[in-house]
Amino acid sequence: MLEKGKIIRHNQVGTDLYEIELAAGAIVREAQPGQFIHLRVGDAYDPLLRRPLSIYDVDAEKGTMEILYRVVGKGTKLLTQLTAGEELDLMGPLGAGFSIAEGINKVCLIGGGVGIAPLVFLARRLRSKNVELCFLQGTRTRAQIVAEQRLQAWSVDHYIATQDGSCGYHGMVTDLLTDENIMQGVQFIYTCGPEPMMKAVQAWACQHHIQGELSLEEYMACGIGACLGCARKLHSQDEFYVKICKDGPVFGLHEVELYEGRTGS
Amino acid sequence: MLEKGKIIRHNQVGTDLYEIELAAGAIVREAQPGQFIHLRVGDAYDPLLRRPLSIYDVDAEKGTMEILYRVVGKGTKLLTQLTAGEELDLMGPLGAGFSIAEGINKVCLIGGGVGIAPLVFLARRLRSKNVELCFLQGTRTRAQIVAEQRLQAWSVDHYIATQDGSCGYHGMVTDLLTDENIMQGVQFIYTCGPEPMMKAVQAWACQHHIQGELSLEEYMACGIGACLGCARKLHSQDEFYVKICKDGPVFGLHEVELYEGRTGS
Amino acid sequence: MTQAYPSPDLSVNLGGIQMANPVAVASGTFGYGQEYEKFVDIAAIGALIVKGTTLTARPGNPNPRIVETPAGMLNAIGLENPGVDVFLDEYLPYLHAKNVTVIANIAGNSIEEYAALAARLEGQEGIAGIELNISCPNVKQGGLQFGTDPDTVYQVVKTVKGETGLPVLPKLSPNVTDIVAIARAAEAAGADALSMINTLMGMAISVQERQPVLANVFGGLSGPAIKPVALRMVYQVYQEVGIPILGGGGIMCCEDALEFIMAGATAVSIGTGNFVHPRLALDIVQGISDYMQAHEIEHLQAIKGCAVR
Amino acid sequence: MTQAYPSPDLSVNLGGIQMANPVAVASGTFGYGQEYEKFVDIAAIGALIVKGTTLTARPGNPNPRIVETPAGMLNAIGLENPGVDVFLDEYLPYLHAKNVTVIANIAGNSIEEYAALAARLEGQEGIAGIELNISCPNVKQGGLQFGTDPDTVYQVVKTVKGETGLPVLPKLSPNVTDIVAIARAAEAAGADALSMINTLMGMAISVQERQPVLANVFGGLSGPAIKPVALRMVYQVYQEVGIPILGGGGIMCCEDALEFIMAGATAVSIGTGNFVHPRLALDIVQGISDYMQAHEIEHLQAIKGCAVR
């Protein structure tokens, strides 16, 4: 769907982190957790391509959605300049989102950095189905922690790990997986964040025979499976490539070969 | 000179017409009427080149200058989005401005459209030297008339012509040249605006043996005479080209062959 | 827009391909159409040039395959496609049923492969024409592209013309010293029209990783960045050949499309622009129609090549 | 920036041209230096390549001569210049007195003209090297550019080398099918280094006026739009020739410059970027210095060509 989303609110929520709330009724009606929107920043040809951003949260009644983004390059830098009242050109909701398995009572969500974005919308949905959940959020430092209030409002067990120890557990968020008090009873895992982090989650889940899902990233042009640009092999020995934008971004946790460094090729 | 000019005020003053007031002390100290600044709109590579804009007015005490611009393309459209507090990357003051001849008591300034921009700064300077002046401003319609208040504050005789008759004289501003009440005693003419307008001014001045100066435009890249891009022959039979940015933008009124349509080549 | 003037006739004949309007979507940028159906009425597009097809399935290149550049992008998809049989069995019937004007795009590593592909498409219902992607490495001639040597271009076009009754459009590579010589060779071999241009060969380097961004090292540059080059080539070729030109490269708006038409293109193709605005092709059709009405132009023929001096 | 590491050595030797740092400003984009003196210390620039010089004065092309394009610009200046004698008498002494590292850029319509120009520059104080602009039409060969045919490139370079003891850098045109063949020809003829790339040939059309924007119809495309093409060519040529490369085309920031160095350039040139940021060359020098310190690189040699696979 193509929609002009009017900016209702745009504010900084952490170091290099911003939230935008958008009126986008048609997209909101269809949006599923894990899906993304593909948005155009400005009218000029630099930057040229749309930018994919996860749907961070929705308010179905108000017909609004939110995105949470981190400033990394020219597109996101330009984005920070937009103010309430302006419109963003959106395509969405795109991609295959998280599946919500029936009969699961407790799940664990693990997000690293801005990777928590799709997990927040997922948390809302899971809580609405009364699934119990623990939400592990890892950041470099305290000023990058977001979504605390909404997670609290939904009675989500929210655990924080910071690499500099400025808040919560001092260390990698994946260390929390070994904490039995947290993980007790977890039947399914959802994760999104840097690949090395997800790789640690995958290893832990494999060892504990727990299923799950993760969300991947790749450079995108079309966002809908037409350009074949966002290709990736799920396993390095595969012959064919999946398309992150269409076959994903969400894949089975044990379906994907993850990498420590640069996305393998 | 290179200077970051902080935007102090930015407001719409007419149909597609905007004023920006900038703190740019170093440029203001050197600025002469008829000179221009060359400014960068945004950080991206589209638009890529700087845009030349005349110095519309200065406040030497405050160290501020103003520009008056009309929205015509992508650069000026982007410019409208900037707000007070932001900075503009400026080069200037550039070019050869108007000369202010000694011993002249009354002059006429004729501007068409946004071409009045350099004439307003010139009017300020001339009035500070107690030169009497009549300022003829031509626009398409009433909503494009600007600078009324400042001209009044400087006790300038301000005559307006609109093509649709919505204000002042109904017709071309150059028709006012035939009004003896206005032109009585004029010893020198300054003009800036569309070439056909300036051509009519030139013809009248020639007939009446009055000297003057005009300001030309050409696409610009460097703005300082290095790229040889803003070339133009003063007369079609000339062998060599002048550079508008360095040899001009101001030239003698009778020195230039003007065109009815597209800039000749 | 006042309706003072009758609705203009937008149809064009591109070397035997009858298009309802002069706007095509370029190969590799619109998949097999289905991907864009949510966003646009694909049957209303002048012609849909499908993703490049090879004799057998190709997995394509390793990732990263694309990267943005100033006002452009590089791609090294590596002709990922399911092979001609799957195209004919699974994709074409759907497009045909929808009444889409389909132009197939074929790519081979040898003249024999081009011939076999053309023969395979012959007689298939729902194909309006064949675009020959001759920017692939010619394995028989040590990897130099087919599209960079006039003699090879002549041979490929001639061979394909012998295998099919469909209109044939060689797609010219801009990575050549003399585009006119290539165009002339294609015309002499019997090409019905020319498609131009394909991407410029470029690359990007990641300073952080100290290696090329694309796994394939080199990629094809497309988008507004290349428009001046594409336009120049259409302008040059239009003056030297008699067959119609499908012009494109960086078209992002109606004005861009009109530039190509004024340079001599009979129709235009939209590539990268589709990614930015999924409805761009039809917006441009509308824009051209409005322009024609405003300027009382009955048929594009009236302005085709009008900028040529 | 901590000073943990000693100040890096930025000097490079470009085929016999000793540069204090690896950043040159490109011919035609920096005039004769004086224009930029108000903005930047021109003696601190690695090398100042002056506006292209011909045997006699040239008025240049009619206007409009330039037009902006997406992330780029087209220019058709037409080599306006006062001729080699005026250059030597009026501009060079000033630059020499200021201790600027000057590279002359010469352009001719025939091999004889190149030879005469090189001979005229021979023995002049204050010229560090000669850049050969071989993108001019070869009048003897019917207007085809010198730079597009390896044999002609060989002849021009060989002839010029016979006339001068100064380092000679042919400036390669990107408008060719096989840039490596051209580079090899230049090397074989004795070129001391290669300058690459000149502009891509392009055009723009004014839809409103239904005619080309540039009075000259065609112009040279420069700026960030062409960077991917320029970088690819440097990367290709670096692997095939032994002489150093002055790389450029669309460099707008330090990272762009590092991309060229990692692709194999010994030094870089800034063209269009000067118009956008008059201090760009020196900002890039500073940026490279900072990068080297941060990464403990003693000399650029350590990363030259490091991205080449």
Ligand SMILES: Cc1cc2nc3c(=O)[nH]c(=O)nc-3n(C[C@H](O)[C@H](O)[C@H](O)COP(=O)(O)OP(=O)(O)OC[C@H]3O[C@@H](n4cnc5c(N)ncnc54)[C@H](O)[C@@H]3O)c2cc1C
């Ligand atoms: C399905 C999906 C969902 C995403 N959701 C979010 C989100 O909710 N919040 C958020 O902040 N970011 C998200 N991203 C990443 C986001 O798209 C990029 O950070 C953004 O496009 C960068 O644009 P830029 O112009 O600022 O940076 P650029 O200047 O384009 O690039 C800066 C750097 O960002 C990286 N980058 C650029 N594009 C991508 C990309 N598509 N994928 C991965 N890395 C990229 C590159 O390493 C590049 O060097 C998501 C990406 C995908 C594919």
Ligand SMILES: Cc1cc2nc3c(=O)[nH]c(=O)nc-3n(C[C@H](O)[C@H](O)[C@H](O)COP(=O)(O)OP(=O)(O)OC[C@H]3O[C@@H](n4cnc5c(N)ncnc54)[C@H](O)[C@@H]3O)c2cc1C
């Ligand atoms: C010395 C000088 C002083 C000027 N002073 C003013 C001023 O005070 N106020 C003002 O509003 N404008 C002024 N202009 C014109 C102004 O520079 C252009 O309108 C502006 O650069 C257009 O930029 P854009 O990106 O909006 O338009 P673009 O998208 O670049 O172009 C839109 C159209 O504007 C025209 N244009 C673009 N650049 C120029 C140019 N340099 N000269 C003439 N036409 C151009 C072209 O016809 C083009 O089709 C001046 C120009 C010069 C050379």
Ligand SMILES: Cc1cc2nc3c(=O)[nH]c(=O)nc-3n(C[C@H](O)[C@H](O)[C@H](O)COP(=O)(O)O)c2cc1C
């Ligand atoms: C992602 C992508 C994939 C492409 N795939 C093909 C292809 O399979 N066959 C082909 O002939 N051209 C292919 N092209 C080239 C386009 O069809 C088009 O010629 C080129 O992109 C220039 O037009 P543009 O600037 O409008 O994109 C591809 C281009 C892109 C960007």
Ligand SMILES: Cc1cc2nc3c(=O)[nH]c(=O)nc-3n(C[C@H](O)[C@H](O)[C@H](O)COP(=O)(O)O)c2cc1C
């Ligand atoms: C306005 C202009 C004038 C130029 N004049 C010359 C010239 O006289 N001789 C020459 O060899 N190159 C000339 N060039 C080419 C530049 O030196 C440079 O090679 C080219 O612009 C690519 O670099 P860039 O993208 O950094 O500008 C000119 C370029 C521009 C933009």
Ligand code: FES
């Ligand atoms: S972004 Fe085009 S296929 Fe995924």
Ligand code: FES
């Ligand atoms: S704009 Fe460069 S010489 Fe005038």
